[in-house]
Amino acid sequence: MTNTVSIEIDGKKILAKEGATLIDAARDAGISIPHFCYHKKLSVAANCRMCLVEVEKMPKPVPACATRVADGMKVFLHSELVLGAQKAILEFLLINHPLDCPVCDQGGECRLQDLSMRYGGTRSRTREAKRVVSPKDIGPLVSMREMSRCIHCTRCVRFCREIAGLAELGVVGRGGDSEIAAFAGRSVDSELSGNLIDVCPVGALTSKPFRFRARAWELCRRPSISPHDSFGTNVALDVKDERVVRVLPRENEEINECWLSDRDRFSYEGLNSPDRLKKPLIRIDGALREVEWNSALDYAAHALKSLVEAHGADALASLASPSATLEEIHLLQKLTRALGSGNVDFRPRRRDFSTDGHRSGIPWLGMRIAEIAELDAALVVGSFPRKDNPLFALRLRQLAKKAGRVSMLSLADDDPRIDLAARVAVRPSELPAALEAILRAFARSHGEKEPGSRVLSDTTAPYAETDAIRAIAESFAGAKKSAIFLGAGAEHSPTAGRIHAIAGAFARASGARLGFIGDAANGVGGYVAGALPTGLNAYEMFAQPRKVYLLHGVEPELDCHNPAQSLFALRHADLVVAVTPFVGETTLEYADVVLPAAPFSETSGSFVNTEGRVQSFEGACRPLGESRPAWKIFCALGRLLGLPGFDYASSAAVRDEILVSTAFEGREGVGEIGRVGRVGWVEGLDNALDEAFAPREAHPAAAGALERVSDVPIHFSDAIVRRAAALRETKDAAAPEARMHPTTLEDLKISDGERVRIRQASGSSGAFGASGASGETTLTARSDTSLPEGCVRVAAAHPSTAALGDMFGTLTVERA
Amino acid sequence: MASMKDVFKSLCLGELVSGLTVTARALFAPKATVLYPEEKTPQSPRFRGMHALRRHPDGTERCVGCKLCEAACPAAAITIEIAPNERGERRTTRYEIDMNKCIFCGFCVEACPVDAIVETRFHEVCVESRAGLVWTKDRLLDNGARREEEIARDLERDMKYR
């Protein structure tokens, strides 16, 4: 416990933490001191001088942001000295600041505007010409067109360096010539770049997609939860004319602090994309036609019923998107089970389901989000943290800064912009063995016998114990609080069960905690909703084509582990009912009934994030056109099918049913998990596997075969993000290339930049017969030293690679 | 006695005479009424009639789409939508004043930082339906084009009081 000191501000006694700055102490006491360069999450620069205050016995006014409190200090915020200083500082700042508030997007929410009104003078004495700073281009998200507005507070520079992890912006020139600029000709490619807009106190850095669209005072701010990653970032949706036109962070220290990833900030453009469906469609004489709701629902219910009667309930399979709300996933699984089928899932990108029925609980982060930065050591397995979950990467960066040791066992050496203690990049097939090598190295250095042979007995060759492996094991030695995080690459891997088991053994041996970063907003929620299959899982339901599919919010041609296989199954199904806000071209091809559902911004619902926190939200605007909240659609379908238990008055009623009374049966009978304890947190989170679990799957790669490494590019991760125009122009959304290690390229006698034909078997074990047995696509080959040899990195979730098969299968490459 | 006087007065048509005197005076006094529409009353340069949007001499629109007039309007009569134009400048894509709602207070004119929206001397509007009183951007620009000289002169004369 830190000591407190007592100070006096304008005659009011307050207690402050020892060592705190005056500005912090005042803020904690509810007194605000005007400032520009101070930001509570950034280091102190003390260069704007707006925060000058008078302190007794000090000859000159002092900056409150850089002055520490001392016992008995007497501070004056409104003395003549201070008022004069503030007025003078503002006059200084305005010498070169253009008076273009009418055309400035910051107008109405600008700190300089507000403080000038409150503390500044009323007349300008400047007769001289103002300086002009040339515009810069740093990418499609953040506008640097009006840099003359910059007041050189350097918040943006500090943000890049301290929060985003790389100094992409800097100050060039000196004195009156200083300018903020990116390195010559470079763009700012941070996945957190949108925060620059919030951080900049004036209108120098503004949002490009929002540029000149609306004024701050016309917007209605509604709280919501972002659906794009597993943290459940708190956002505020700014709505104008029933459209979301801007997204800002809502501060929540426990989740996103005051930050927001670019994906969460700019994905709103997808909500207003032309792909949004406004009326239900049904297939009449081979073409999809717009119809009224009642005919569409009647048709869907009738077709579902008759096909299930004709072919048996097992012919039906349902797949929900893991970014759908808890209520929607629950109702979909309820509907499917009521029709007699157990083929329901919400994990389309998963390949290995061997842990189903062997888990002690719901897989989760293993800790609270805020605890990540407090660890001493962490190992991240199979993740591209910056792209999988930018805010998770941010927490890791904080951890690394606090002298915590962060190491990575990944599939490619992408720059995580984190100071790493050690890192190893391996081929996907080597991932379990490499993890096991770490475990063995750790056990040996701790004088233990070789651990857990039951779990680890593996068909793949043992991984050589390199220095880096030892360094990772070493980083856990003596760590009081440590953790192993499994990322998307580990979860989607064909050996996910084995990785889970080995990571669990390592966690037990080292006293670390095991956690799943999670890949979607409802990765935990889906388990709570009871959407685990009792029949075919998300992969099998397409590998063994069904007659009837019920899809909610997924585009299997992009969202599934094996897109080609999924598309084949859908094209040959008798009935595909898609409940979705969007219709892509491919959906139009295979769907027979398309029911327009409202996306998260237009419906109420809940997400359970990866730490088990239940966050419910209301719709921010009216559903577009005739689209309807999906929970209502499922209720209507249930009632039309004559099924009991679909009379809910609101989504909250559905949620209360799930969270209070659900005991759900997993495959092979996982017990009663998913009960809510205190309001707001689900119970039954547990990453342990039971004794009986023995991983069966081995990686399909035969020796010498080229392995596919795939990631889900950050701006293609779900149906909304894919349709966000500005995000599509970022570097992260560039068309996928076939990236290979130079040696691999040489072995294939292909040179960098050549077009290559990639072939991949798209079906498993001949379920397709002759048709669609292999998919191919043509990409540009790139040499990339960050990859291990023998791999080809080909991104998933992109239309150009949708013809390929498994995300982590094997493939062949030849010159096109 | 008094009644005698009254009787005498009325016999001599005194009331009639005094009444007719007023009429006669008015008959020769200078006239205040004008023969509208051939003749018009004088107007102040600050006359608050129908609005106009102005253009720069080079033909570009003055309005920068700041939406201050919309925010200032107490009758919520103004509707503006904005977007960047082909040169990347902030411009309106829709600018409408609903004259049914407008109370001709002139707040919009005062709010405008670039003297784009003005109220002109024009006030003779005749429409067949209320919809005709919703003035679109084209209409406002057209009104401005017709009267630019007059508007500029009026603003000039008012300048020293602003």
Ligand code: SF4
């Ligand atoms: S661009 Fe904005 S944040 Fe950066 S120094 Fe200038 S005013 Fe500060």
Ligand code: SF4
């Ligand atoms: S004159 Fe007054 S009421 Fe009419 S549009 Fe302008 S601000 Fe609104």
Ligand code: SF4
């Ligand atoms: S008319 Fe004037 S106040 Fe209104 S939007 Fe245009 S520039 Fe702004």
Ligand code: FES
């Ligand atoms: S806020 Fe203290 S000097 Fe800028």
